[in-house]
Amino acid sequence: MSLATTPAAATAKPRRTELAAFLRARRARLTPEDVGMAPGLRRRTPGLRREEVAQLAGVGVTWYTWLEQGRPINASEQVLNAVARTLRLDPAERAHLFHLAGIRPTDLYEEACKAQPEVQSILDALNPLPAAISSARYDILRWNDAYQALFPGATLSEEGRRNSLWCTATVPDCCNAFVNRAEELPRMVAVLRAGYGRHVGEPLWEDFIRDLREASPDFAGLWAQQDVAAHSSRLKIFRHAAVGEVRMTATNLSVLGMPEARMVVYTPNDDASREAVAWLREHPGAAPVDHLH
Numbered sequence: 001m002s003l004a005t006t007p008a009a010a011t012a013k014p015r016r017t018e019l020a021a022f023l024r025a026r027r028a029r030l031t032p033e034d035v036g037m038a039p040g041l042r043r044r045t046p047g048l049r050r051e052e053v054a055q056l057a058g059v060g061v062t063w064y065t066w067l068e069q070g071r072p073i074n075a076s077e078q079v080l081n082a083v084a085r086t087l088r089l090d091p092a093e094r095a096h097l098f099h100l101a102g103i104r105p106t107d108l109y110e111e112a113c114k115a116q117p118e119v120q121s122i123l124d125a126l127n128p129l130p131a132a133i134s135s136a137r138y139d140i141l142r143w144n145d146a147y148q149a150l151f152p153g154a155t156l157s158e159e160g161r162r163n164s165l166w167c168t169a170t171v172p173d174c175c176n177a178f179v180n181r182a183e184e185l186p187r188m189v190a191v192l193r194a195g196y197g198r199h200v201g202e203p204l205w206e207d208f209i210r211d212l213r214e215a216s217p218d219f220a221g222l223w224a225q226q227d228v229a230a231h232s233s234r235l236k237i238f239r240h241a242a243v244g245e246v247r248m249t250a251t252n253l254s255v256l257g258m259p260e261a262r263m264v265v266y267t268p269n270d271d272a273s274r275e276a277v278a279w280l281r282e283h284p285g286a287a288p289v290d291h292l293h
Contacts, residue, residue: 019100020070026087027053057082075101128278130266136195137208138165149280151177152288165192169216175289179237179245189222190229242286243276
C-alpha cells in the first residue's frame with residue numbers, strides 16, 4: 001500500500017482544510033482593539049490580518065500563512081499554544097485546534113478529566129450506591145460518601161496516589177480490598193493498556209506506568225503481556241474488616257464534557273451487600289483492615 005492510500009494520509013488533507021477554515025474564522029472575529037492594536041485604515045476584511053496574528057504569536061508570517069492555507073507543515077505544541085492565546089481560543093477551541101493539527105498537547109488529558117462541580121451533585125444523589133469519577137488512568141477524581149465508606153484506602157491514599165489501579169496492584173493481599181483481585185487485576189491492566197494507546201509518550205502516563213511497574217511485580221508482568229480490553233460491567237467482590245465480603249456490580253458510564261473520564265457506579269448484588277454498604281455509611285470511621293504492618 002502506498003503512503004497516499006493509508007488511512008492517515010486519507011484524513012490528513014481534509015483535516016488541514018478544516019484547520020485552515022477554523023483559523024480564518026477565529027481570526028475574523030477579533031478586532032485590532034481586542035488585542036490592544038490600533039485599528040489602522042483600509043481594512044478590506046473583518047478581523048485581524050495574518051501578519052498581525054503572526055506578530056502577536058511570535059511566529060513567522062510565512063509560516064502562519066502556510067498554516068492557515070492548510071499546507072502540510074510541522075507545528076509544535078509551543079507554537080500552537082501561542083496561536084491559541086493570540087486568537088483568544090477557549091479550552092474547547094484550543095483542543096479542536098490541536099486535533100486538527102494532529103498534535104496532542106501534554107495537558108489536554110488533564111483538562112479532559114477535570115470533573116465539573118455539578119458532577120459532584122450527581123454523585124451525591126446516587127447515595128447509597130457507591131459511585132466515583134475515574135480517569136482512563138484510574139485516577140479517582142470525585143466520589144460520594146458511599147464510595148468513601150467502602151474504599152477509604154483509595155480516597156485517603158498516601159503519596160498522592162488516589163488511584164484504584166495503584167491500590168489494587170500494590171496493596172498486599174492481606175489488606176487488599178479485592179477478593180477476586182487475581183481475576184480483576186489483569187482486566188484492569190488491559191483496560192489501562194487500551195487507554196495508554198492514546199497517550200504513548202506523554203510524560204504523565206509514562207511516569208505513572210514506570211512507577212507502577214517498579215512498585216508492583218504483578219503489574220509489571222501483566223503489562224508485558226500487551227493485553228487490551230474495553231470497560232464492561234463486572235462483578236467485583238470486596239472485603240472490609242467491619243462487614244466482611246461485599247459483592248457489587250461495577251457499571252461504567254460516560255460523562256459528557258469529560259471524554260477521558262467515566263462514572264463508575266457500584267450496585268449491590270444481594271441484600272447482605274446492600275446492608276453492608278448502609279452500615280459502612282453510618283460508621284464512616286470503621287477500619288477496612290484488622291491489622292497494621
